[in-house]
Amino acid sequence: MKPNSSVGILGYGAYVPIFRLPTSEVGRVWRGEGAGPNKEKAVAHHDEDTFTMACEMARRAVRMAGVTKLGAVLVGTESKPYVVKPTSTILAQALGQHFALAADLEFACKAGTEAMQFNIALVASGMIQAGLAAGVDTAQGRPGDELEYTAASGGAAFVIGRGEEALALFERSTSYVSDTGDFWRRPGEKFPSHLGRFTGEPAYFHHIETCVRAHLEEVGHKPSDYRWAVFHQPNPRFPVEVGLKLGFKMEQMEPGLLNTMIGNTYAGSSLMGLAATLDVAEPGDRILMASFGSGAGSDAFTLIVTDKIVEKRKLGVPVRDMIDRSVKVDYAVYSRFRGKLYE
Amino acid sequence: MSKVFIASAGLTPVGEHWRKSLLDLMVEASLSAMNQAPELIPDRVIVGNMFSAVGSNQEQLGAYLANQLNLIGVPAYKVEAACGSGGAAIHNGYLAIRAGESEAVLVCGVEKMKDIDVGKVTAALAMADSAEYTQFAGATFVSLNALTHALYMKKYGVSKEDMAGFPVLGHRNAALSKHAMFKKPITVEDVLRSPIISDPIRLMDSSPVCDGAAALLLVSEEGAKRMDGPLVEIAASEVAANIFTFYERPDPLDYLATRAASKRALEKAGYKLSQMDFMETHDAFSITGALALETLGVCKPGEAPHDVSAGRFNLDGELPLNTFGGLKGRGHPVGATGVYQVAEAYMQIAGRAEKNQVRGAKVGLTHNMGGVDTTTSVHILRREA
Amino acid sequence: MINPVSYWRLKDRYFNLVGTKCKKCGAEWFPPMRVCRKCGSQEMLDHQMPHKGKLLAHTLMKETSEEFKASSPYVLGLVELENGQRLLAQIVDVDATGLQDGIEVRLTLRKMAEDSKKGTIYYGFKFTPLP
Numbered sequence: 001m002k003p004n005s006s007v008g009i010l011g012y013g014a015y016v017p018i019f020r021l022p023t024s025e026v027g028r029v030w031r032g033e034g035a036g037p038n039k040e041k042a043v044a045h046h047d048e049d050t051f052t053m054a055c056e057m058a059r060r061a062v063r064m065a066g067v068t069k070l071g072a073v074l075v076g077t078e079s080k081p082y083v084v085k086p087t088s089t090i091l092a093q094a095l096g097q098h099f100a101l102a103a104d105l106e107f108a109c110k111a112g113t114e115a116m117q118f119n120i121a122l123v124a125s126g127m128i129q130a131g132l133a134a135g136v137d138t139a140q141g142r143p144g145d146e147l148e149y150t151a152a153s154g155g156a157a158f159v160i161g162r163g164e165e166a167l168a169l170f171e172r173s174t175s176y177v178s179d180t181g182d183f184w185r186r187p188g189e190k191f192p193s194h195l196g197r198f199t200g201e202p203a204y205f206h207h208i209e210t211c212v213r214a215h216l217e218e219v220g221h222k223p224s225d226y227r228w229a230v231f232h233q234p235n236p237r238f239p240v241e242v243g244l245k246l247g248f249k250m251e252q253m254e255p256g257l258l259n260t261m262i263g264n265t266y267a268g269s270s271l272m273g274l275a276a277t278l279d280v281a282e283p284g285d286r287i288l289m290a291s292f293g294s295g296a297g298s299d300a301f302t303l304i305v306t307d308k309i310v311e312k313r314k315l316g317v318p319v320r321d322m323i324d325r326s327v328k329v330d331y332a333v334y335s336r337f338r339g340k341l342y343e
Numbered sequence: 344m345s346k347v348f349i350a351s352a353g354l355t356p357v358g359e360h361w362r363k364s365l366l367d368l369m370v371e372a373s374l375s376a377m378n379q380a381p382e383l384i385p386d387r388v389i390v391g392n393m394f395s396a397v398g399s400n401q402e403q404l405g406a407y408l409a410n411q412l413n414l415i416g417v418p419a420y421k422v423e424a425a426c427g428s429g430g431a432a433i434h435n436g437y438l439a440i441r442a443g444e445s446e447a448v449l450v451c452g453v454e455k456m457k458d459i460d461v462g463k464v465t466a467a468l469a470m471a472d473s474a475e476y477t478q479f480a481g482a483t484f485v486s487l488n489a490l491t492h493a494l495y496m497k498k499y500g501v502s503k504e505d506m507a508g509f510p511v512l513g514h515r516n517a518a519l520s521k522h523a524m525f526k527k528p529i530t531v532e533d534v535l536r537s538p539i540i541s542d543p544i545r546l547m548d549s550s551p552v553c554d555g556a557a558a559l560l561l562v563s564e565e566g567a568k569r570m571d572g573p574l575v576e577i578a579a580s581e582v583a584a585n586i587f588t589f590y591e592r593p594d595p596l597d598y599l600a601t602r603a604a605s606k607r608a609l610e611k612a613g614y615k616l617s618q619m620d621f622m623e624t625h626d627a628f629s630i631t632g633a634l635a636l637e638t639l640g641v642c643k644p645g646e647a648p649h650d651v652s653a654g655r656f657n658l659d660g661e662l663p664l665n666t667f668g669g670l671k672g673r674g675h676p677v678g679a680t681g682v683y684q685v686a687e688a689y690m691q692i693a694g695r696a697e698k699n700q701v702r703g704a705k706v707g708l709t710h711n712m713g714g715v716d717t718t719t720s721v722h723i724l725r726r727e728a
Numbered sequence: 729m730i731n732p733v734s735y736w737r738l739k740d741r742y743f744n745l746v747g748t749k750c751k752k753c754g755a756e757w758f759p760p761m762r763v764c765r766k767c768g769s770q771e772m773l774d775h776q777m778p779h780k781g782k783l784l785a786h787t788l789m790k791e792t793s794e795e796f797k798a799s800s801p802y803v804l805g806l807v808e809l810e811n812g813q814r815l816l817a818q819i820v821d822v823d824a825t826g827l828q829d830g831i832e833v834r835l836t837l838r839k840m841a842e843d844s845k846k847g848t849i850y851y852g853f854k855f856t857p858l859p
Contacts, residue, residue, distance in 0.1 A: 018821050018858070045820070047799055047838040051851065055837045081849055090851070094743045094837060317859050325858065327823075462794035466729065469793055475738055476759045479730055479840060479852055480816040481789070481796040486804045489787035490816075494806075497785070497829070541804075542788040542824075590806055590814040591759070 001117075001173045003124030008166020009158050009303070010067060010130060011312065013060020014275040014319045015053050016154035016262055018327050019043040023149045023263075025331040036149025037235040041263025043329060044138045044153035046337045049081045054136045055094045057157040061132065062095060064315040065159035071128025072101040074118055076111025076267045077155075078185075079138045080104060091134070101128070108183060109232055110293025111135060111267040112155065117299060119160035120170055130161035137266035140338065142191035150235055150259065155268025156275040156319075167309040168278065168287070171302040174215035176207055183294035194294075203296050204234065208242050211298035212290050219302050223247035226302075227285035230256035230273035232292040234264045239273075248288075255280045261323050267293075276319035283307035347440045348574040348727065350447070350562040351379035352686035357524040357555035357674030365399045365455040368556035369408045373451050376558040377412070382569050383560055385449035387439055388412070388419035391432025392678035394467040395421075398455050408451060418445075425471035426627065427713025428452065429557070429681020430582065430720025436561045437580040446566040452682030453556035464552055468677065471714040473588055485549060485628070487715050489541035491589060492630040494596055496543070499645030501633075503543070507534035508652035509629040510547050510671045516658055517668025519698035524553050524674035531652075548629045550675035557682040559689070574727040575692045577685075578612035578706075581605070582720040589715045598638040600719035601710060605639050608708070608721040616640055620704040621663040621691055623684040625712040625719075626670045635710055636664075663701045666691060681711035681720060688724045729795060730841070732848040740774070742852045743837060747813065749775035758813040778810035779835040781855070788824040795841040807833060807855050818854040831857050 021043050023036030044053065054075055062070070073092040080087050088102035101122070105111045112135015119131040136155030141148030163169050182203035185192040208231060216222065223229070229248040231239035236259045243253045256273030265272055270291040277287060283305055290300040329337070353375025355368050363371070369390065377385070390404040401407065405419030418439075424431040429452035436448035456464050468484040469477070477487070495501065511531055517523035529547065537547035567574055585600035586592045592599070609616060616639060624639070626632030633647040641662065642650050650656065656664035667673045667687045670680060690696045691704040706725040713719070740746040747758030752769040758777045763770050786805040796802075805819040819827070820838060833855040840852040 045838075047820070047840070047854070049839060049849075052836070052838050093739055096744065321859075461791075462797065465791065466793040466795070473759065474730070475734070475741075477816055478793070479742075479850075480804065481792060481799065481802065481818055481840065482804055482816050483789065483791065483793055485791065486787050486789050487816075489789075490785050490804070490806050493785040493787060538790070539788070540791045542790075544787075586765075588759075590816060595806070595814075 003120055003170060005124050005126070006163025006169060007120050007123045007160060008163045008169040010161040010165055010167065011061045011063065011065025011159040012156060012275050012278060013057045013064060013316060014156040014272050014322060015056040016042045016322050017044045017048055018325055019045060019329050019337065020326045021329055021331070021334045026148050029331045030144045037237060038150055038260050038263050040261060041150060041152040042154050042265070043334050043337055048138070048153070050077050050079050050136050050138055051081055051087050051090045053153065053155060054087065054091050054134045054157065057136065057155055058091055058095060058132055058134055060316055061157040061159045064312055065130065065161065067130045067159060067161065070095065070097045070100050070130055070132050072119055072122050072131030073097055074103055074105055074115035074131065074133050076105040076115040076135045077137050078106055078108055078111060078266060079140065107297060108293035108295055109266045109269055110291040110297055110299055112271045113291040113299040116158060116160065117173055117175065120173065123160055123162060130159055133158050133160060135267040135271040137268055139264065139266040140191055147194065150264040152263030152265050154262060154265035154272060156271035158271065166306055167312045168303045168305045171304060172215070172219045173299060173301045174211055174218060175297065175299050176211035176214065177297035178207070180296035182296055199294065203294060204238055204292050205242055207296050207298040208290050208292050209246060211300045212246055212288070215300035215302070221302065225286055226252060226288045228255065228277045228281060228287045229253050230270055230277050230287065230289040232270045232290065233257065233259040233273060236260045258323065272319060278309065279313065279318045279320065281305045281309060283309060344441050345443055345563040345565070347437050347577045348562050348567045349577060349689045350383055350560040350567070350570055351376045352557070352559050352689045353379065354522055354557035354683060354686050355555050356522045357553050357676060359457050360554040361457070363554070365395055365401060365453060366407065366411060368455065368554060369451050369453045370411050372556035372558040373408065373412060373449055376560045377449065380560050380570065383447040383562055383566055385414055385447050385560065386417050387436065387445045387448040388414055388417060389432045389436050389448060389450045390421045391428035391450065391452040391682060392421055392454060393423060393425050393428050394470065397463065397467040398459055424718040425713035426675070426677040426680060427711050427718040427720055428678035429683065430711030430722065431681070431713070431718060433559065433681060433685055433722065434580045434582045434720055437577055440561055440563045446563045448561040449558060450561060450682060451556060451558040452679035454676035454678040455554050456552045456676060457554050461552065471717065477588055483541065485544055486541040487589060488628045488630050489544045491596060491715065492543055492628070495630055495633065498596065501645060501648045503535060504531050505648035505652045506629045506633070507531040508648055509626050509632045510534050512651055512656060513626060513665055513669045513672030516666055516699060517672025520667040520673060523668040523672055524551055525668065525672050544628055550627045550670040553674040553676050555674060555676035555679050555683070557679050557686045559682060559686060575689050576725055576727050577722060578725045579608035579723040580720070581608040582718065584718050585716050587717060596634065598634050598716040600716045601635055601638045601712065604719050604721040605710065608723050612723040614706065614723060619662065619706060619708045621666055621701045621707045623665055623669065623688055623707070623709040625710050626665060627675055631712065639710065658699065658701065666696065666699050666701055684709040684711055685722055685724065692724055692726050730850055732843070735848065735850055745777040745779060745835060745853065746774050747777050748772040756811050756813060758815060777813055781807045781809040781833055783819065783829050783831050783833050784808050784814070785829055786819060786827060803827065805855060819856070820854045821856045821858050833857050
């Protein structure tokens with residue numbers, strides 16, 4: 001998909017809560033030993049939720065972008081505070097935006113990049129001047145399930161607008177979907193269910209590889225044409241594996257790899273990886289970002305960083321700084337925070 | 344304009360009255376006052392109370408009480424000013440007599456705090472302050488005073504031990520009183536060991552949750568002619584309202600309402616503060632006790648806790664304070680407190696204070712605050728010449 | 729106890745610290761004043777307060793109202809905004825024991841309370857020292 005006019009990122013902001021649960025705690029409580037594939041995961045405090053986090057990241061993105069009007073406020077998440085009632089209108093109110101298209105998007109971990117896709121289209125068509133896309137989750141793992149090691153809280157928001165003012169331009173995007181039920185949640189269920197190892201090759205790998213290969217062909221680039229590559233990171237290993245398989249190198253992926261420290265922020269995952277990469281990117285750098293959402297699908301984007309990034313970036317808070325500011329909690333405190341102690 | 348006298352006072356003990364309802368308490372205190380002065384029939388009934396709606400699902404307390412006393416057809420209504428309801432109710436009765444509109448006014452302060460759980464009481468007490476901003480922020484009434492206490496400690500560097508002097512004094516006096524809630528003296532260590540409620544305020548720095556009712560029969564000069572014995576006159580009754588929340592005030596530690604009400608009261612009654620034989624101040628928390636004394640001018644700024652700990656305000660000290668235990672020792676059934684204070688001052692001047700008697704007490708001052716000095720009343724009582 | 733309608737009326741005040749500003753003398757007020765306390769003018773406009781301030785005093789609250797029990801214990805702070813107006817707000821992302829008065833804090837939106845698991849969620853302002 002190629003936008004008809006120049007569209008890019010005007011500002012970005014990430015947010016991760018300060019609390020970290022060491023995965024050794026999950027191991028200790030449920031198995032008497034061991035830890036997860038990631039060292040720690042970010043845990044939202046009791047008084048935080050998808051909206052409060054979205055507000056933090058969106059305010060940061062808007063401050064960097066320097067815009068006063070947003071024509072769209074799109075929030076991608078699978079952990080909405082209200083199942084029926086948009087999170088995006090609460091966010092729009094907090095941002096002082098009323099004449100805007102507001103919607104909540106859902107597609108597991110790819111809901112954030114979807115929000116980005118729609119904003120690109122709205123800007124490219126001239127229907128809006130600038131819009132906000134946020135990918136954010138307070139992911140919940142079923143207590144004792146292996147996903148509990150990684151299900152984390154956090155995300156990132158991007159103000160998408162006209163290319164002339166952008167710190168990074170969108171060259172092209174691609175979407176690929178199939179009905180692959182690797183991970184789901186039925187109404188009324190508190191926690192999701194999944195098919196274990198099936199979430200690997202037939203789901204994550206197949207969709208990202210198919211999408212990225214098609215994307216590279218459409219956009220006419222090779223992996224070596226890119227300075228950076230960001231992939232959805234459900235655990236520390238998958239993004240590296242898929243990246244290497246697609247022909248990318250470790251150095252290209254390094255800045256975007258956050259799962260070891262904060263776990264999987266679901267709809268926030270690839271967007272946070274992108275934010276962390278933009279924190280170190282230089283003008284002229286080409287970036288590939290590919291998300292994956294269970295159910296299943298992948299969005300791939302090629303971005304080119306402009307020289308505006310140098311000054312704009314100074315108005316933000318670096319993702320790594322945010323990640324470094326952390327307070328460890330134990331399993332008991334985490335359970336209280338995440339409401340697992342009461343039904 | 345008629346002078347105003349107190350013909351009698353009735354009060355229930357302050358405590359946990361599981362077997363007595365809001366109405367039971369009001370009636371008990373009122374009948375006690377009325378039976379002591381049977382020659383007077385109240386022509387007005389005023390009830391001072393803060394949260395009967397939350398605590399007992401009951402409003403319209405004036406008529407509710409008057410009905411049980413078979414006082415039908417007389418003006419009867421409730422006056423509310425948070426924990427200053429008692430003082431405000433007395434003020435209203437005082438005005439009616441001054442204006443010649445009443446001859447005998449029954450003023451009853453009552454609070455039933457123990458029927459509902461502590462969480463609901465906390466929420467009800469917080470209603471003294473802004474719902475939209477203070478309550479919504481998660482503040483409780485205790486926390487407002489904790490912040491004031493913190494600011495005060497920062498400004499004056501007063502020690503924890505000196506601040507603990509207030510509850511120690513309160514309990515010492517309360518132990519001598521028949522109607523006080525607490526009967527055991529406590530030490531500074533007891534106070535400092537008690538659990539923190541809202542840092543730095545501890546359990547023993549705070550007045551207790553309790554039930555109680557106190558009643559006064561106010562009488563005009565005309566009505567007083569029918570009575571025997573020396574009378575106690577209300578020489579002044581003043582109320583003042585401060586800027587609503589303490590954090591909106593230019594100086595958050597300034598008790599402007601206390602200062603305004605006491606200044607007017609002393610001027611109208613023709614006294615200097617140093618002429619007071621005793622005082623009943625609003626020591627809901629040690630910090631309010633300290634700021635009250637300093638605002639009244641009895642202590643220099645930052646020195647009240649030290650003066651209390653040094654014994655200046657003991658029953659046998661230079662200026663007896665909170666002679667029956669004050670809010671901390673006698674108890675603080677919030678809407679009733681202002682009436683308890685004046686009833687106790689009346690007992691002092693009438694020579695009926697028994698073990699709590701201040702020798703030769705002829706004139707005294709009471710100070711009752713609603714909120715953090717938001718609606719404050721000051722009364723000056725004196726023996727009729 | 730807050731209710732959904734009252735909360736809806738107060739959204740901009742809670743989400744963006746919108747108070748009032750005197751058209752005549754420029755004085756700013758939060759909570760909003762309908763009549764200017766400085767000059768007495770009745771012409772007041774809605775106006776957003778600065779979102780940054782200084783922590784003047786704080787208290788660690790162990791006992792709270794029912795609605796806030798889920799968050800207890802928490803730190804309640806007295807914050808002075810950059811324009812001199814003061815407000816009360818919980819201070820988050822801090823360890824109560826090491827907390828110093830005088831630090832710079834900024835507004836962050838958090839959940840204040842909720843009307844039960846099936847009722848309205850009330851968001852409001854708290855303050856954090858984090859950038």
